[in-house]
Structures are given as C-alpha cells and as structure tokens.
Amino acid sequence: MDKKKKIMAGSLLFSGIPDAQLDEVAAIAVDKTCRRGESIFFEGDEGTGFYMVVEGQVKIYKMSFDGKEQILHIFGPGEPFGEVPVFHGQPFPANAMALVNSSLLFFPRRQFVDLVTANPSLALNMLAMLSFRLRRFAAQIESLSLKEVPGRLAAYIVYLAEEQGATERVTLDIPKGQLASLLGTIPETLSRIFARMTEEGLIRVDGRTILIDDFERLREW
Amino acid sequence: MDKKKKIMAGSLLFSGIPDAQLDEVAAIAVDKTCRRGESIFFEGDEGTGFYMVVEGQVKIYKMSFDGKEQILHIFGPGEPFGEVPVFHGQPFPANAMALVNSSLLFFPRRQFVDLVTANPSLALNMLAMLSFRLRRFAAQIESLSLKEVPGRLAAYIVYLAEEQGATERVTLDIPKGQLASLLGTIPETLSRIFARMTEEGLIRVDGRTILIDDFERLREW
DNA sequence: CCTTTCCATTGACCTAGGTCAAAAATAATT
DNA sequence: AATTATTTTTGACCTAGGTCAATGGAAAGG
Numbered sequence: 001m002d003k004k005k006k007i008m009a010g011s012l013l014f015s016g017i018p019d020a021q022l023d024e025v026a027a028i029a030v031d032k033t034c035r036r037g038e039s040i041f042f043e044g045d046e047g048t049g050f051y052m053v054v055e056g057q058v059k060i061y062k063m064s065f066d067g068k069e070q071i072l073h074i075f076g077p078g079e080p081f082g083e084v085p086v087f088h089g090q091p092f093p094a095n096a097m098a099l100v101n102s103s104l105l106f107f108p109r110r111q112f113v114d115l116v117t118a119n120p121s122l123a124l125n126m127l128a129m130l131s132f133r134l135r136r137f138a139a140q141i142e143s144l145s146l147k148e149v150p151g152r153l154a155a156y157i158v159y160l161a162e163e164q165g166a167t168e169r170v171t172l173d174i175p176k177g178q179l180a181s182l183l184g185t186i187p188e189t190l191s192r193i194f195a196r197m198t199e200e201g202l203i204r205v206d207g208r209t210i211l212i213d214d215f216e217r218l219r220e221w
Numbered sequence: 222m223d224k225k226k227k228i229m230a231g232s233l234l235f236s237g238i239p240d241a242q243l244d245e246v247a248a249i250a251v252d253k254t255c256r257r258g259e260s261i262f263f264e265g266d267e268g269t270g271f272y273m274v275v276e277g278q279v280k281i282y283k284m285s286f287d288g289k290e291q292i293l294h295i296f297g298p299g300e301p302f303g304e305v306p307v308f309h310g311q312p313f314p315a316n317a318m319a320l321v322n323s324s325l326l327f328f329p330r331r332q333f334v335d336l337v338t339a340n341p342s343l344a345l346n347m348l349a350m351l352s353f354r355l356r357r358f359a360a361q362i363e364s365l366s367l368k369e370v371p372g373r374l375a376a377y378i379v380y381l382a383e384e385q386g387a388t389e390r391v392t393l394d395i396p397k398g399q400l401a402s403l404l405g406t407i408p409e410t411l412s413r414i415f416a417r418m419t420e421e422g423l424i425r426v427d428g429r430t431i432l433i434d435d436f437e438r439l440r441e442w
Numbered sequence: 443c444c445t446t447t448c449c450a451t452t453g454a455c456c457t458a459g460g461t462c463a464a465a466a467a468t469a470a471t472t
Numbered sequence: 473a474a475t476t477a478t479t480t481t482t483g484a485c486c487t488a489g490g491t492c493a494a495t496g497g498a499a500a501g502g
Contacts, residue, residue, distance in 0.1 A: 062359070064367035072359055087345065088352035093359045116345070123344040124308065124337070130351040131309035137358035138283065138293055138314045144365045145405040146285035148488070176450065184366040189489055191451050207498090369458070398479065410459055412481050428468085 003029045006054045006105055010078035013052070013125050021119050028111040032104045040082075040096040040104070047085020047092050049108040053077050056102020059178065060094050071182040073136070074099070074174060080129065086112060099174065144184045150193050152183045154221035157203070157210060167215040172208040224250045227275045227326055231299035234273070234346050242340050249336070251327040261303075261317040261325070268306020268313050270329040274298050277323020280399065281315050292403040294357070295320070295395060301350065307333060320395065365405045371414050373404045375442035378424070378431060388436040393429040 004026040007014050014022060032051070034040060040051065040058065051058075053075050060073045060081060072094055075081045085092055086109050116123045143152045156179070160170040172179060180190040194205050202218055204211040212218065225247040228235050235243060253272070255261060261272065261279065272279075274296050281294040281302055293315055296302045306313055307330050337344045364373045377400070381391040393400060401411040415426050423439055425432040433439065 062363040062367060064363075068367055070363060070366040072362060084352045084355050086352075087348040088356065089349075090356065093356045113345070116348070117341040120338040120341075120344070123341070123348070124334070127308040127337070127344070127347060127351065128310075130348065130355060131305045131307075133355055134305050134351060134358065135309065135311065135314045137355065137362065140362055141293060141358065141365065142283040142285075142291060144362065145291040146283060146289055186490065187450065188452085188491085192489090195451080396479070407460065408480065409461085409482085413459090416481080 002026070003031070003105065006103075007052075009054070011052065011080070012078070013080050013129055014122075015125065017119070017122055017125070021115070021122065024115055025107075025122075028108060028115070030106040030108070032106050033102065034098045034104065035101045036098055038098050040098060041092050042095050043093060044091045047082065047090070047109065049106055049112065050080055050082040050086050051096075052080040052105045052107070054103040054105055056104075057099040057173070058096055058102060058104075059099050060096050061181070062094050068186075069181045070184060071178065072140075073133075074178075074182065076173075083126070083130065085109075099178070149183060149185045149189055150197070151221045152185075153190070153193055153197070154202075154218045156183060157212065158215075158219050160210075161212065161215065168212055170210050170212065172210065176208075223247070224252070224326065227324075228273075230275070232273065232301075233299070234301050234350055235343075236346065237342055238340070238346070239342075242336070242343065245336055246328075246343075249329060249332040251329070253325040253327050254323065255319045255325065256322045257319055259319050261319060262313050263316050264314060265312045268303065268311070268330065270327055270333065271301055271303040271307050272317075273301040273326045273328070275324040275326055277325075278320040278394070279317055279323060279325075280320050281317050282402070283315050289407075290402045291405060292399065293361075294354075295399075295403065297394075304347070304351065306330075320399065370404060370406045370410055371418070372442045373406075374411070374414055374418070375423075375439045377404060378433065379436075379440050381431075382433065382436065389433055391431050391433065393431065397429075 004022055007022060007026055007029060014025060017025070041047075043062065055077055058075045058081060059071050060075070061069050061071045063069055073081065082092060082096060084090075116126060143155060147155070157170060160172070161167050164170050174182070176190060176194075177187045180187045183190065194203075197203050198205060202212075202214050204213065225243055228243060228247055228250060235246060238246070262268075264283065276298055279296045279302060280292050281296070282290050282292045284290055294302065303313060303317060305311075337347060364376060368376070378391060381393070382388050385391050395403070397411060397415075398408045401408045404411065415424075418424050419426060423433075423435050425434065
C-alpha cells in the first residue's frame with residue numbers, strides 16, 4: 001500500500017484535503033512498524049513529530065511512581081496521536097505503546113507545521129481533531145471523578161454498543177486488564193463488577209464477548 | 222478600554238499576530254460582563270462562539286446527576302474558553318460560570334473560523350492553545366487516577382508556587398470548596414488533609430494564605 | 443501434546459475518603 | 473454593629489474499591 005492510500009484511509013485528519021496537498025503530506029510521511037508491546041515514545045521524550053495508526057492499536061498511558069497505569073486513549077486505524085508536542089513545543093506528556101503488531105506513519109514536526117501553515121483546511125481539520133480529544137478528555141475526567149466504577153463500565157459498554165451499532169452484543173476490543181486501566185481501576189475490581197452486573201441480569205460475559213440483556217438500564221446508569 | 226487592547230493584554234492566543242489582523246479580531250469581538258455566580262453557558266448548549274476572560278475568573282465544570290461538581294479548568298485574564306464547539310461543531314461539553322464579577326469578550330464562531338482560515342499564525346496559536354489544554358487534561362487525569370488526594374493537593378501547591386514565583390508562601394486564588402472540586406474531592410476531606418499536612422510540618426494554613434515549610438517534601442510527593 | 447507464561451477470577455482483609463450532622467469561623471448585607 | 477448567609481472545620485460512621493494471596497483457564501512456544 002502506498003503512503004497516500006494509507007493517509008486517506010478513513011482518516012478524519014486528512015478528509016476534504018485537496019489531492020495535491022495529500023501528495024505533499026504523503027511526501028513527508030515515514031513508514032514505521034512496531035510489534036505488540038513495543039514502546040513508540042515515552043513521557044518526557046522530545047516530540048520530533050507525530051504518528052498515525054495505519055493498522056493495529058496503540059495505547060497512550062501514564063504510569064504512577066509505584067507502577068499503576070492509567071490509559072488515556074486507545075487509538076486505532078486512521079487516528080493520529082502524539083500531536084501535542086508538535087504545536088506546543090514541549091516533550092510528550094505521556095507514553096505510547098503498541099497493543100498489537102501495528103503499522104504507523106510518522107510525520108516530522110517541522111515539515112508538517114509548514115504544511116499546516118500553508119493549508120487552512122488541514123489546520124481546521126487538526127483543530128477539529130484536538131477539539132474532539134478535549135471533549136473526550138472532559139468526559140473521562142467526569143467519569144473518573146463523578147462516577148463509580150460500575151457507572152464507568154456501563155458507559156463504556158454503551159459506547160462500544162454505539163460504535164459497533166448493536167445493542168444486543170458487543171465485543172471488547174482490548175484485554176480486560178487494559179480495560180481496567182482505561183476505566184481507572186484494577187482487574188480484580190473490574191472482574192467483580194462484571195460478575196455483579198451478570199447477577200443483576202444486565203449482561204452476560206463470555207471472554208471478550210458481552211451479551212447485553214438490559215441496554216436501557218445500562219444506559220441509565 | 223477598547224477591544225483591541227483587551228485582546229492583546231497578556232493573551233497567548235493573539236501574540237505575534239500582525240496588527241492589521243488584530244483589528245479584524247477586535248472588529249468581531251463582543252463585550253460581555255457577568256457577575257459572580259452567573260452562568261455563561263451550560264453543557265449541551267449550542268456553541269455559537271467562544272469567550273476570552275478580560276478580567277475576573279471563570280470556572281468550567283461538570284455536574285453529576287446527584288449534584289457533585291468536578292471543575293475542569295479555572296480561567297483568568299487572557300485565557301480563552303469554550304473553543305471546543307467552534308472547531309468540532311458540537312454542543313458545549315461542560316458548564317461555565319463566573320467565579321467573580323468578570324469582563325469577557327465573545328467571538329462569534331463563523332467569523333472567527335474565517336479569520337483562522339485566512340491567518341496561519343492565528344491557526345497555529347490556537348493549535349498551541351488546544352495542545353496546552355490537552356496536556357493539562359492529561360495531567361489532571363493522571364492526578365485523579367494515580368494520586369491520592371494529598372498528592373493532588375501537594376501538586377497543586379507546587380504549581381501555585383511556580384506560578385507565583387515563590388517557594389515560601391502562596392495564596393489560593395479560589396475558595397477552598399472550589400479547590401476541593403478541582404482536586405476531585407470534597408471540602409471535608411480537603412480540610413482534614415490541610416490539617417494533616419500542617420501536623421506533619423509541611424505547611425501552615427491561614428485563610429487563603431499557605432506558608433510552605435518544606436517545599437522539597439511537598440514536591441517529592 | 444505438554445509445559446510455561448500470561449490473564450482472569452475469587453476470597454479475606456483493610457483503608458482512603460465519602461456521608462451525615464453539627465459547630466465554628468468568615469464574609470456579606472441591613 | 474447586628475443579622476444573615478456562606479465557608480470551613482471537626483467528629484462519628486460507613487462503604488467502595490484497593491491490596492495481597494491463591495487458584496483456575498486460556499494462549500503461546502517448544
């Protein structure tokens with residue numbers, strides 16, 4: 001697959017960009033692959049550019065001094081990540097690691113900023129991208145601070161259901177341990193809550209498949 | 222004070238913008254004042270534009286169904302807020318309220334987007350602004366999820382100390398109840414932690430003044 | 443197929459911090 | 473100053489959920 005194809009495939013960042021400029025974007029993009037568990041960058045690293053997931057899955061996460069992890073985002077195909085240092089000129093604020101073998105594109109900072117400067121629709125797309133992130137972060141903070149773990153899990157299942165267009169059955173796209181970290185808890189607690197929700201007739205869990213028995217009650221949580 | 226002066230005063234968003242364009246920005250800005258406790262917008266409202274604090278203090282916050290509040294940001298002079306819907310075209314993700322009598326500028330969406338489109342440095346400044354926000358949100362999520370309340374308070378005091386350029390004595394810029402909400406806790410807990418930190422010889426608290434007795438230990442938390 | 447490793451679940455226990463209630467202190471208003 | 477309203481502090485209590493430890497399953501590598 002050539003870079004231009006990778007760039008266009010399902011990426012909101014480059015949607016509506018004139019074809020000529022897509023060529024310029026493709027010209028500065030650098031292919032990169034990484035295997036499951038491989039680190040892409042660390043918090044504090046200098047940000048020389050940002051990435052986009054072409055195929056695979058990448059987590060952005062923070063670690064506490066005593067080793068607990070909090071996942072900030074999980075990005076899939078078409079989603080860019082690591083843009084913050086590009087525009088703010090500071091080191092990466094978090095770590096990035098591939099959850100599965102992944103294929104990425106890397107965009108060098110300097111050259112990308114030049115493209116953004118010359119191309120208003122690219123700038124607006126990037127502004128929309130960052131705005132969307134801010135919205136998601138706000139929801140995550142609300143979730144962590146104002147909801148208890150069952151509420152956060154319920155919200156996540158509802159989110160998955162909407163994303164997968166099904167109110168009957170959803171599939172977890174990440175291991176349960178990672179889900180715990182995304183929800184700001186630990187695997188033991190998550191496991192207990194899955195069990196409790198099952199007892200209460202809300203869901204049934206089989207591996208990574210969740211059968212939703214009472215979507216409404218889940219949504220109202 | 223004329224609008225152009227208000228726009229320039231200490232605002233990172235408009236720094237380095239050619240004078241001619243500042244006039245254009247000033248031309249679309251609308252003056253607005255609001256008194257202490259007044260709501261500026263609510264979560265779910267359509268975003269017809271964004272604001273900048275000229276004077277005063279504004280909080281951006283979320284409410285839980287049972288009335289608990291989580292503050293996301295507190296913005297002071299020179300800081301813009303409410304930009305997310307401008308670029309993402311969705312309703313406001315949170316509520317905004319003036320903490321004290323405040324003077325604001327309002328920038329209508331459509332017209333501001335036109336300016337951004339025509340002016341690359343304005344676009345880059347806005348990108349830097351949003352990037353900075355993302356960084357702060359990441360820190361807040363880390364704080365909520367990976368630190369306990371004393372650690373969050375310590376981090377906040379250190380942050381204030383840096384902002385105020387003093388390691389001996391800082392002044393809280395908000396009431397303690399609001400600080401509790403910013404740190405994701407409640408006034409009772411915050412009060413107890415202030416008391417404990419005082420017992421342990423870290424700080425002394427007198428109203429909104431905090432004397433720092435052991436800056437290093439506070440920082441290492 | 444077997445072994446090793448990783449992941450998920452379950453139980454016993456404990457603590458950070460939230461809830462409820464009341465007093466004390468500070469600020470705002472008449 | 474006196475009154476009212478708002479913040480802050482303190483005490484008694486309780487629970488969500490984290491820690492530690494052990495076991496059961498599933499997946500990966502030989």
